[in-house]
Amino acid sequence: MSDERSGRPERERSLREFVAEADEILEALSDAVRDLEAVFEAGRPHLDLINTLFRGAHTLKGFAGLLGFPEIASLTHALEDLLTRLRLGGSLDGAILDLLHDTLDSLLGAVRDLRSGSAAFSGLGPLTDRLARAAAAIIIPQDDRPGTTGLPERIRASLTEYEERRLRQCLSQGFHLALVRVRPDPQSLEEDLQNVARRVGEVGELISTLPVVGERDERIAFDLLVASPRLLSDDDLPRTIVEDRRVVSGPSSAATGEAASPDGSAPGTEAAADRRGATQSLRVPVARLDGVLSQVDALSIALASLEREIAAVREAHPDDHSTRQMGPLLRIVLARLRALQRGAIEARLVPLDQEFRKVGRAVARAARASGKEIDLHTLGADTEIDKSVMDGLATPLMHLVVNAIDHGIESPEERERRRKPRRGQLVLSAFRRGPSVVIDVIDDGRGIAIREIEAAAAARGLWPADREMSREEAHEMIFRPAFSTASHVSTVSGRGVGMDVVRRAIRALKGSIVVRSAEGRGTTFTVMVPISLSLVPAIIVRSGDQRFAIPIASIRENLRLDGTRVRESEGGLLYERQDGQLPLLRLDRLLSGAGGGATDRATLGRYAIVAGGEGRKFGIVVDGLVRRQEVVVKPIGRFLGDLPGVAGAADLGDATAVLVLDPETLMSGDQNADVDA
Amino acid sequence: MPTSTPDGDAAVPGDGARDHVLLFTIEGREFAVRVDTVIEIMRHRAPTRVPGTAPAVEGIIPVRGQMVTLLDLRRCLALPPRPSGEAAQVIVVRSADDRLGLVVDRVSGVAPRSNQVAPLDIAALLRGMS
Numbered sequence: 001m002s003d004e005r006s007g008r009p010e011r012e013r014s015l016r017e018f019v020a021e022a023d024e025i026l027e028a029l030s031d032a033v034r035d036l037e038a039v040f041e042a043g044r045p046h047l048d049l050i051n052t053l054f055r056g057a058h059t060l061k062g063f064a065g066l067l068g069f070p071e072i073a074s075l076t077h078a079l080e081d082l083l084t085r086l087r088l089g090g091s092l093d094g095a096i097l098d099l100l101h102d103t104l105d106s107l108l109g110a111v112r113d114l115r116s117g118s119a120a121f122s123g124l125g126p127l128t129d130r131l132a133r134a135a136a137a138i139i140i141p142q143d144d145r146p147g148t149t150g151l152p153e154r155i156r157a158s159l160t161e162y163e164e165r166r167l168r169q170c171l172s173q174g175f176h177l178a179l180v181r182v183r184p185d186p187q188s189l190e191e192d193l194q195n196v197a198r199r200v201g202e203v204g205e206l207i208s209t210l211p212v213v214g215e216r217d218e219r220i221a222f223d224l225l226v227a228s229p230r231l232l233s234d235d236d237l238p239r240t241i242v243e244d245r246r247v248v249s250g251p252s253s254a255a256t257g258e259a260a261s262p263d264g265s266a267p268g269t270e271a272a273a274d275r276r277g278a279t280q281s282l283r284v285p286v287a288r289l290d291g292v293l294s295q296v297d298a299l300s301i302a303l304a305s306l307e308r309e310i311a312a313v314r315e316a317h318p319d320d321h322s323t324r325q326m327g328p329l330l331r332i333v334l335a336r337l338r339a340l341q342r343g344a345i346e347a348r349l350v351p352l353d354q355e356f357r358k359v360g361r362a363v364a365r366a367a368r369a370s371g372k373e374i375d376l377h378t379l380g381a382d383t384e385i386d387k388s389v390m391d392g393l394a395t396p397l398m399h400l401v402v403n404a405i406d407h408g409i410e411s412p413e414e415r416e417r418r419r420k421p422r423r424g425q426l427v428l429s430a431f432r433r434g435p436s437v438v439i440d441v442i443d444d445g446r447g448i449a450i451r452e453i454e455a456a457a458a459a460r461g462l463w464p465a466d467r468e469m470s471r472e473e474a475h476e477m478i479f480r481p482a483f484s485t486a487s488h489v490s491t492v493s494g495r496g497v498g499m500d501v502v503r504r505a506i507r508a509l510k511g512s513i514v515v516r517s518a519e520g521r522g523t524t525f526t527v528m529v530p531i532s533l534s535l536v537p538a539i540i541v542r543s544g545d546q547r548f549a550i551p552i553a554s555i556r557e558n559l560r561l562d563g564t565r566v567r568e569s570e571g572g573l574l575y576e577r578q579d580g581q582l583p584l585l586r587l588d589r590l591l592s593g594a595g596g597g598a599t600d601r602a603t604l605g606r607y608a609i610v611a612g613g614e615g616r617k618f619g620i621v622v623d624g625l626v627r628r629q630e631v632v633v634k635p636i637g638r639f640l641g642d643l644p645g646v647a648g649a650a651d652l653g654d655a656t657a658v659l660v661l662d663p664e665t666l667m668s669g670d671q672n673a674d675v676d677a
Numbered sequence: 678m679p680t681s682t683p684d685g686d687a688a689v690p691g692d693g694a695r696d697h698v699l700l701f702t703i704e705g706r707e708f709a710v711r712v713d714t715v716i717e718i719m720r721h722r723a724p725t726r727v728p729g730t731a732p733a734v735e736g737i738i739p740v741r742g743q744m745v746t747l748l749d750l751r752r753c754l755a756l757p758p759r760p761s762g763e764a765a766q767v768i769v770v771r772s773a774d775d776r777l778g779l780v781v782d783r784v785s786g787v788a789p790r791s792n793q794v795a796p797l798d799i800a801a802l803l804r805g806m807s
Contacts, residue, residue, distance in 0.1 A: 297742050546726065588728075636727060636737055637746040638775040639803060643729050651739035657725040 014067040015114060020283050021063050022111045026104065027354070029056045030361050033100050037364035040092060041373075047087065053100070054083040060107075071124045072110055078131035079103055082138070088156055090138035094368060099134055101365050103127060151177065151248045155210060155225065163208045163225075170205060170227035177248040178232050180224040181212070182241045189220070192241050196224065203236045204228025286348065286387060293344045293534065297632055297651075300337055304654055306330065338630065345535045349384035352430050352437075355394055356381045359401050359428060366405040372424060373412050374405060379429035385437050386532040392509045393439075393529060396502040400441045400525050401426070403499075408445030408523055418520070420444070433528075435537050435553045436511075441525045448517040450474040475515045479503050507664060509533070510551070510647055528553075538631050538660065540652070541609065542624040543587040547658045549631050549650055550620070554663040556610040559619060566604065573604065575619055583618045584608060587661075611663035620663065633660050698796050699768065700785040704756050709794045710779070714770045718784050721747075721765035731806045735780060745769055745776040753802050772799055 064073035184192030212221040409424030427442040457463035481500040511529030538549040608619030631650035645666035698709035724736030733752035
């Protein structure tokens with residue numbers, strides 16, 4: 001039976017509720033697994049983290065069951081079982097950690113599928129089996145933890161969080177532990193139990209009252225787990241109902257080894273409580289925000305019409321006082337509208353923090369899998385970015401990080417040989433620069449080895465064998481499709497992950513990626529993406545009889561062309577500048593795919609918009625600069641598809657569309673012949 | 678029963694939409710499209726040209742926040758080009774997620790589907806263009 005049944009509103013609501021709760025829980029679980037890797041590596045005790053995981057899995061199972069997602073409930077139940085065995089003293093190893101990662105990944109995937117409306121999570125069965133087998137294989141040592149010897153597993157497993165904490169507290173204070181079986185009269189069950197609880201309270205602490213199952217007698221029996229500073233005697237408890245008393249363990253002098261804060265609460269709960277209590281935020285479906293945004297857009301268009309009408313009236317009645325007033329009033333309205341538009345766009349912004357945490361967990365796992373020791377530093381996790389941009393960044397960012405671990409950072413032994421610190425450093429930093437966000441992935445590994453790239457490229461027929469490759473060429477080569485220098489298949493990523501995939505994904509977000517590297521010292525990948533794909537600050541330009549919008553993020557500078565500096569060359573016209581020659585390209589020819597090189601000085605326009613990355617700059621010649629305007633970029637239409645050089649179209653407010661250009665892909669026809677459009 | 682449609686933005690009747698067609702003329706010949714795909718009818722206005730597209734694509738215009746691709750049906754149907762100065766109308770139809778604007782001479786009205794005029798197969802028209 002598929003979990004997905006469409007159409008019923010109640011079903012929708014359950015889905016949304018579940019997804020919302022699951023998101024929060026999975027985030028906390030993610031952090032816990034990442035932390036688990038750290039303490040595992042350090043060889044420290046990890047029971048608190050296991051408990052945090054158990055709590056999360058338990059809550060998730062509850063929601064899944066309640067809201068009607070049986071497959072997810074089964075998976076989390078299996079996870080719970082595994083975690084229980086770990087809680088009871090079973091030992092954690094790398095294989096189990098991997099399984100936890102896989103389970104978390106599957107759960108994240110299942111929730112993502114639910115959120116997007118597809119019913120694709122049919123693969124949970126095999127994983128559930130794996131969890132069950134792994135759980136069964138965990139050996140619970142009976143003599144492992146001092147102070148709890150002799151306590152039957154059944155009892156241990158039945159204790160709640162609180163009871164377990166109390167148990168540990170008492171034991172660490174040197175209390176004795178006893179199991180007292182009582183069999184009260186069914187007629188006076190409550191009073192008897194209260195009586196015995198009171199009596200126990202006088203000599204010690206009643207940790208738990210557990211009904212005994214499987215009894216043939218009519219009278220129900222209970223096992224009382226009692227912790228007391230001294231051994232219990234017969235007089236301490238009402239004789240009539242006590243059937244048996246068994247000492248479970250003596251006092252333990254050593255603490256059990258977990259960090260227990262003075263007030264007895266586990267660190268994990270504090271943080272969780274903080275997170276829930278202090279948050280001043282609201283979950284809003286993205287679609288609702290988009291709805292607000294399109295209302296604002298419609299308002300903007302209506303106001304543009306109003307503006308035209310007002311202009312016409314003023315022309316017809318230039319001396320009329322009241323029509324003169326309308327101009328400034330309208331300007332105020334338009335300014336408020338812009339602010340509203342910006343507000344709606346900003347509401348979609350989320351901090352990069354979420355992505356950085358996922359990366360944190362992946363780094364921990366990849367490091368362990370490759371046997372490398374790595375410290376991850378993140379900066380600027382609170383930098384905000386549009387949610388859909390962040391969703392698009394997730395995969396390429398992960399690729400970059402995993403690549404840094406696989407190919408960048410050396411093994412501890414090799415690092416020592418090279419007199420580097422044993423632990424590799426990986427830095428993920430983000431900051432806002434104007435309308436864009438700049439994200440750096442920096443490692444202090446072996447850097448991009450030019451000769452290696454050259455050899456690998458030659459072996460693949462991508463480079464002539466007798467030609468020496470420059471550093472820039474090597475840095476560009478790694479982005480070519482199907483290129484990899486991995487000498488072995490990485491267990492984490494499967495095979496050398498193509499940087500071309502990464503670059504394409506980033507370009508799809510209207511972003512860019514460049515690399516800087518020093519052999520032997522390290523590599524830095526710099527990704528730049530617009531904060532928001534919707535409202536984009538742009539320069540409106542005129543070329544021929546058409547207007548275009550060029551996003552400011554793509555513009556390096558604007559030039560007013562000085563005719564004396566224009567040179568002719570066989571490739572086209574060049575512009576002399578202090579830092580070199582700038583190829584000049586005509587916009588209309590670029591768009592029509594005619595190569596773009598300006599060849600006729602006489603018809604050259606007056607301005608050039610300089611775009612392009614380091615070493616690849618070019619000037620787009622236009623006839624005029626109209627104004628600066630923030631535009632809402634819309635797709636030009638599915639039928640027209642993706643056109644190189646065109647990011648979309650925008651309504652400037654006068655009911656005509658201008659094409660919004662994408663200088664990066666405008667040039668791609670000239671640059672990378674093997675990159676498909 | 679054909680009803681005359683006003684010039685400008687208009688909604689088309691919804692009852693029995695499947696069985697009704699919107700009739701229009703190009704070069705004196707009558708054509709039709711299924712009413713249930715029609716979103717609105719409007720005056721033709723000059724679109725923004727988009728480079729690198731098929732000749733039948735006149736360009737794009739924004740309509741209520743979405744870009745509409747204007748298709749010159751004369752070219753699609755291999756008819757002679759419209760004489761300059763002649764007014765034209767645009768039938769905006771829904772095609773998958775997209776909005777297409779069919780440029781025609783004049784919209785005549787809505788009528789029940791009959792055997793005389795078969796509605797145009799928009800999908801086939803588009804395929805023939807690419």
